[in-house]
Amino acid sequence: MSDNLYEQIGGETAVNAAVDIFYRKVLADDRINQFFDGVDMEQQAAKQKGFLTFAFGGPNNYTGKDMRDGHAHLVARGLNDSHFDAVMENLGNTLKELNVPDELIGRAAAIAESVRDDVLGR
Amino acid sequence: MIKYEGRNYSLDQNETVLDCLLRHGIAPPYSCKSGLCHTCLMRATQGTPTSDSQKGLKQSQISQNYFLGCACVPNEFMDITLPNSEAFRSITTVLNIAQLNDSVLRLRLKKPDNFNYFAGQYVTIYNNNGIGRSYSLASVPGTDDFLEFHIQVIPNGTVSNWIKQAVSVDDSITIGEAIGSGIYTNDNLKQSIALIGTGTGLAPLYGILRTALLKQHKGDIRLYHGSRSSANLYLQDALQQLANEHSAFTYIPCISGAEPLPEALTAGRANDVALKDIVNFKKWRVYLCGNADMVKASKRSIFLAGASMQDISADPFAHA
Structure with missing residues (x-):
């Protein structure tokens, strides 16, 4: 079996399946959904797709600076560790729902976790 | 060779449309350069975009030759325009x-x-x-x-x-020229369709509805047309006639204002009636048109009620 996480999770097909489920969980989550009020849903879904591709170890051009710049306005509105934790939880539950094995979920979570400080502007 | 906004540019080997334009000092909107963010969405008015450059786009965009500039290495001449540019x-x-x-x-x-x-x-x-x-x-x-x-x-x-x-x-x-991606795509004839509109938001829905019937759509089609008062409804006879002729089509005129209603009319806002009626929108194709607040709120509530983002077309009217 390939050691490539993105291929093991299922590549672009998996991302497409995950994006609706993940975004729906995020929007329904009262801990974090205030950050999504008033945003264009299609653009947001495209961003979620970028994030999931990144977390699944797929091809992306995201940098720490992008993460900082992209979230600075949310940090100014109070985005903190508890919100990041909530997103991580939704990510994990999305992958569980898609029957992704725990070991792969752990690896995706570790990738997502690696941008915590950039997202929170630290 | 590509043509962009009326001028020709030659491509290097394996160069994408976006890279070619950037190299020539043209800066169309772009962001991720990975085919994900869709910021560099473009449209070919001549030539066919590569299938790689249409991955992740809506069926309605694909059928109109939309593509992502960052993911397109053309294999033929393409005349390219930005979406919504009023070239014609x-x-x-x-x-x-x-x-x-x-x-x-x-x-x-x-x-x-x-x-x-x-x-x-x-x-x-x-x-x-x-x-x-x-x-x-x-x-x-x-x-x-x-x-x-x-x-x-x-x-x-x-x-x-x-x-x-x-x-x-x-x-x-x-x-x-005609623009917009809220169109009927007959890639799944069995899919259920909800058409939800207020006021003259009925206009595009009426076109989509008749197209679906013409293409012999097999799934249920439900049209919720909302209006404040019964006097502001229109095309009722034509729509009821279509409903009588096609068993898969149901016409549900909805009145949000307070007035005594005959049996044929349903009390409530069109979007609320549709949500109450359909409950779970999983696998539904949904078209929303008309009042901008209604369209925005419904897009979210219908997505949360199970519709895939790819299956929701929203067309908010500035004055409706």
Whole structure:
């Protein structure tokens, strides 16, 4: 079996399946959904797709600076560790729902976790 | 070789459309350069985009030759434009103006020869001072040989009042090209379709509905048309007639204001009635048109009720 996480999770097909489920969980989550009020849903879904591709170890051009710049306005509105934790939880539950094995979920979570400080502007 | 906004550019080997334009000092909107963010969405008016460059786009965008510039290494000549750029205008003739109800006019224009569109798209209509407003097409290409628009006459509305007061049959009128991705795609004939609109949001839905019926759509089609009062509904007879002729189609006119209602009308806002009625939108194709607040709120609530983002088309009207 390939050691490539993105291929093991299922590549672009998996991302497409995950994006609706993940975004729906995020929007329904009262801990974090205030950050999504008033945003264009299609653009947001495209961003979620970028994030999931990144977390699944797929091809992306995201940098720490992008993460900082992209979230600075949310940090100014109070985005903190508890919100990041909530997103991580939704990510994990999305992958569980898609029957992704725990070991792969752990690896995706570790990738997502690696941008915590950039997202929170630290 | 590609043509972009009227000028030719030659591509290097394996160069994407976006990279080629950037190399030539042209900066179309772009962001991720990975085919994910869709910021560099473009459209080919000539030539066919590569399938790689259409991954992740909506079926309706694919059928209109939309593609992502960052993911397209062309294998043939392409003439490229940005979405919604008003490259084309045509001058046409007014065929007919009729009153659909107290505040809605039906405007029919001659279809210019080179004018292509899909039912459900919209067109900018320009007044004699060159001020434009977008109106949805209610006509169906191939079936109707005219272009039909439903014009809500708004107090102080620059273009709508001009149409009402100054435009008559046989006048010339300038229009833009048809744009918008809220169109019928017959890639899944069995999919259930919900058409939800308020006011003249009915216009594009009427075109989409008739297209779906024409293509012998097999899944359920439910049209929720909302209006404040029963006097503001229109096309009721035509829609009820279609419902009588096609068992898969149900017409549900909804009235949000307080008034005693006959049995044929449902009390409530169209979007609320649809949510209560359908409950779980998983696997549904949904079209939302009309009042901008309704469209925005419904897009979210219908997504949360299970519809895939890919399956929701939203067309908010600035004044509806």
